[in-house]
Amino acid sequence: MVLAKKYIVLKPFFGEPKNSDFQIVEERLPEIQDDEFLAKAAYISVDPYQRVKLGDKYPCDMIGSQVAKVIESKNKDYPVGSWVMGHFGWRTYTITKPSDEKFCNQKPYLYRLPDFGNLPVSLGLGVCGRVGNSAYFGFTQICQPNAGETVVVSGAAGAVGQIAKILGCRVIGFAGTDEKCKWLTGELGFDSAGNYKNVNIADFLRENAPNGVDCYFDNVGGELSSIVISQMNQFGRVAVCGAISSYNETEPENRKATILQPSIVSKQLKIEGFQVNRFANRTTEGIKQNLQWIQEGKLKYREHIIDGFESTADAFIGLFRGANTGKALVRII
Ligand SMILES: NC(=O)C1=CN([C@@H]2O[C@H](COP(=O)(O)OP(=O)(O)OC[C@H]3O[C@@H](n4cnc5c(N)ncnc54)[C@H](OP(=O)(O)O)[C@@H]3O)[C@@H](O)[C@H]2O)C=CC1
Numbered sequence: 206m207v208l209a210k211k212y213i214v215l216k217p218f219f220g221e222p223k224n225s226d227f228q229i230v231e232e233r234l235p236e237i238q239d240d241e242f243l244a245k246a247a248y249i250s251v252d253p254y255q256r257v258k259l260g261d262k263y264p265c266d267m268i269g270s271q272v273a274k275v276i277e278s279k280n281k282d283y284p285v286g287s288w289v290m291g292h293f294g295w296r297t298y299t300i301t302k303p304s305d306e307k308f309c310n311q312k313p314y315l316y317r318l319p320d321f322g323n324l325p326v327s328l329g330l331g332v333c334g335r336v337g338n339s340a341y342f343g344f345t346q347i348c349q350p351n352a353g354e355t356v357v358v359s360g361a362a363g364a365v366g367q368i369a370k371i372l373g374c375r376v377i378g379f380a381g382t383d384e385k386c387k388w389l390t391g392e393l394g395f396d397s398a399g400n401y402k403n404v405n406i407a408d409f410l411r412e413n414a415p416n417g418v419d420c421y422f423d424n425v426g427g428e429l430s431s432i433v434i435s436q437m438n439q440f441g442r443v444a445v446c447g448a449i450s451s452y453n454e455t456e457p458e459n460r461k462a463t464i465l466q467p468s469i470v471s472k473q474l475k476i477e478g479f480q481v482n483r484f485a486n487r488t489t490e491g492i493k494q495n496l497q498w499i500q501e502g503k504l505k506y507r508e509h510i511i512d513g514f515e516s517t518a519d520a521f522i523g524l525f526r527g528a529n530t531g532k533a534l535v536r537i538i
């Protein structure tokens with residue numbers, strides 16, 4: 206008999222998520238049945254979308270993905286010792302099977318990790334998982350960049366800007382600390398990077414993108430994005446990936462930003478939102494491309510790893526304070 210621990214969310218988040226919004230409970234797991242396997246969590250992913258994508262019934266199980274190891278199995282496709290990515294929620298042990306979508310209707314719900322060679326399995330939640338695929342497919346399919354074009358990325362400490370450099374673009378990033386900006390222009394080779402908390406965004410862009418912006422990959426939304434969009438070129442393309450600047454905002458007044466329509470019309474812009482599961486049937490293609498770029502030394506990654514299941518809520522809260530540089534993960538020890 207296995208005793209699992211899981212997080213439940215007690216009530217809707219209000220403003221920044223708090224430890225008191227969560228409770229850890231224990232659950233006795235039954236014996237596995239035909240087709241099922243038992244997986245032990247190794248890394249749990251904390252992600253900004255978890256702030257805004259819970260249902261409306263409380264208390265509820267916390268949603269989220271993990272990389273887990275199969276430790277008991279009655280399913281030949283998931284043998285003991287194999288590594289899986291599963292959308293199981295924040296929990297230590299899970300019994301499931303491929304047709305089981307009781308935890309969440311996310312697609313893909315479950316898959317075996319490809320062979321990462323010498324690289325850590327934790328990448329399956331970051332650059333070699335759905336986060337990396339958001340960057341790869343969101344940027345290439347929505348922005349449709351051409352070599353030589355100028356690309357701006359907000360929430361820039363991820364893969365998008367590096368992919369833009371690989372594709373021959375000029376890249377400008379915005380991030381929330383000077384240390385992150387130094388990493389972007391240093392190790393990651395961005396052409397310039399500005400700390401959105403202390404630069405004048407419009408002036409910074411006029412100086413660093415004097416010929417205007419062709420593509421904008423928007424992770425944050427709000428006024429920063431309105432300013433970037435106001436400096437776009439004719440037929441510019443915007444991929445709207447997220448709007449983290451608004452996720453904790455409780456006052457509707459503060460969710461307002463400068464009107465976009467004059468720029469959209471006069472510059473004939475294409476602005477398109479996307480959700481990475483749109484590309485679910487190309488999951489392996491995206492993972493393999495990012496993996497290949499890592500192996501070739503073209504794509505670098507950082508992980509922000511916090512130890513201990515009991516630290517998961519803190520790791521989640523840290524996302525909204527910019528505590529992470531790179532993918533935020535909880536290692537289950
Ligand atoms: N459309 C889709 O399918 C997907 C969308 N997303 C979205 O992409 C965005 C980035 O997610 P992800 O890469 O997982 O997370 P990150 O690893 O980029 O972590 C979140 C980062 O957001 C920044 N941030 C926090 N608060 C604010 C704020 N008020 N204004 C600006 N930046 C802020 C912080 O960095 P800093 O120090 O720079 O402030 C923080 O480190 C989110 O909006 C998320 O919802 C993610 C995955 C899939």
Ligand SMILES: CCCCCC(=O)/C=C/[C@H]1[C@H](O)CC(=O)[C@@H]1CCCCCCC(=O)O
Nearest residue numbers: 250252254257270334335336446447480482
């Ligand atoms: C205003 C709400 C904007 C929310 C944007 C966002 O972050 C959406 C993300 C999810 C989308 O709805 C479907 C998904 O699968 C996205 C999340 C994927 C992130 C992957 C995180 C790691 C993992 O679970 O593998």
